[in-house]
Amino acid sequence: xxxxxxxxxxxxxxxxxxxxxxxxxxxxxxxxxxxxxxxxxxxxxxxxxxxxxxxxxxxxxxxxxxxxxxxxxxxxxxxxxxxxxxxxxxxxxxxxxxxxxxxxxxxxxxxxxxxxxxxxxxxxx
Amino acid sequence: xxxxxxxxxxxxxxxxxxxxxxxxxxxxxxxxxxxxxxxxxxxxxxxxxxxxxxxxxxxxxxxxxxxxxxxxxxxxxxxxxxxxxxxxxxxxxxxxxxxxxxxxxxxxxx
Numbered sequence: 138x139x140x141x142x143x144x145x146x147x148x149x150x151x152x153x154x155x156x157x158x159x160x161x162x163x164x165x166x167x168x169x170x171x172x173x174x175x176x177x178x179x180x181x182x183x184x185x186x187x188x189x190x191x192x193x194x195x196x197x198x199x200x201x202x203x204x205x206x207x208x209x210x211x212x213x214x215x216x217x218x219x220x221x222x223x224x225x226x227x228x229x230x231x232x233x234x235x236x237x238x239x240x241x242x243x244x245x246x247x248x249x250x251x252x253x254x255x256x257x258x259x260x261x262x
Numbered sequence: 263x264x265x266x267x268x269x270x271x272x273x274x275x276x277x278x279x280x281x282x283x284x285x286x287x288x289x290x291x292x293x294x295x296x297x298x299x300x301x302x303x304x305x306x307x308x309x310x311x312x313x314x315x316x317x318x319x320x321x322x323x324x325x326x327x328x329x330x331x332x333x334x335x336x337x338x339x340x341x342x343x344x345x346x347x348x349x350x351x352x353x354x355x356x357x358x359x360x361x362x363x364x365x366x367x368x369x370x371x372x
Contacts, residue, residue, distance in 0.1 A: 172361075181264055182299075182307065182350060182363040197360055231306055238312065247354040247361050248297045250318060252306035 139164030141232050141253035149226075149260050155219040159232030159253055166190050166210050170235030170246040173206060173217045175228040176255075183228075187235065187246055188215060195246070222260045229255040265290060266351050266364035273370040279339040282367045284351030286332050290362055294354040296334040298327055301348045301366075310349070311336065338369075346371045 145157035159171070172187040186196035188206045196204045205218040219226060233249035267285040274280040286292065298311035309318055311327035314334070326337045338345055351364040 181365045182352075184361045184363070186360075195360060198358060233306075236309060236312060236318075240316075245312075247295065248309065248312055248352070249307075250309045250312075252308075255306055 139234065139251050141234065141251060143230060143232055143253045143256040145256060145258070147257055147259060149222055149258060150262050151223055151260055152221055155217070155222050155226060155258055155260070157217045157230055157232075157256065157258070159215045159217075161213040161215075161234075164213075166208065166213055166215075168244050169237065170244060171206075171208065171215045172233045172235065172246075172249060173215075174231045174233060174249075175226075176231070177228040185217065185219075185230075189246070224260050227258065227260045229257050231255045264365035265355055265358070265362035266353070268349075268351060268364035268367045270365070271368045271370065273372055274338075274341045275372050276341055276343065278341045279337060280341060280369065281338075282336045282349050282351075282369070284334045284336070284364050286334075286353070288332060289357045290332075290353050290355040291329065291334055292332040293356060296327065296329050297352045298325075298336045299350045299352060301350065302346075303348070307350065341371055343371050345369060 140162045149155045170187045173185040188194045203220045208215045232253045234251040236245045236248040236250040295313045299307035300310045301307040314329040315327045348366045350366045355362040
């Protein structure tokens with residue numbers, strides 16, 4: 138069973154860069170879309186962006202100027218970098234795999250079937 | 263402010279049937295698939311319904327999804343205490359060119 142695990146600093150200073158890694162275990166990254174989401178405490182989910190196994194990316198327009206998602210298929214990892222952070226970026230950050238619809242064979246980028254446990258990131262000086 | 267609109271709360275007693283609504287627009291629900299996620303507090307979301315009305319393997323058939331126009335619904339029949347969680351609708355939005363979520367509905371089993 139594929140598992141995802143986020144890792145990175147739990148505390149980031151304002152104006153600095155948030156950097157997280159998601160390690161994929163017991164599975165391949167091939168053919169899938171891989172996303173990052175976040176959830177502020179007590180609030181809903183926000184999609185940050187996704188990257189395809191091939192390396193193509195798509196970002197939430199509200200964060201696009203500050204976000205970079207990359208993939209290292211040799212290490213079976215994906216990474217998130219969010220620059221110029223503020224307190225508004227404080228949230229639990231999740232990585233997730235795009236859903237593979239077995240019935241159609243379609244690898245989806247609009248839904249997510251496997252999620253990491255999430256990692257809390259606080260932006261504070 | 264979430265792109266998709268859900269009621270903040272819903273409740274029911276064990277065995278009852280409850281529905282959770284999700285309202286969107288022509289750029290999201292009206293022209294794309296709807297998905298539903300279940301999130302027990304402190305844990306990651308779990309995919310509950312995909313492409314409007316399909317259940318992933320392992321999801322009980324007590325859960326069902328439907329879509330009509332720019333709205334969608336999640337129905338839970340035979341309500342159980344372990345169904346107490348937050349439920350989120352989601353889907354692709356053509357204006358955002360990415361997935362969007364509802365604000366979530368907290369389901370309480372009385």
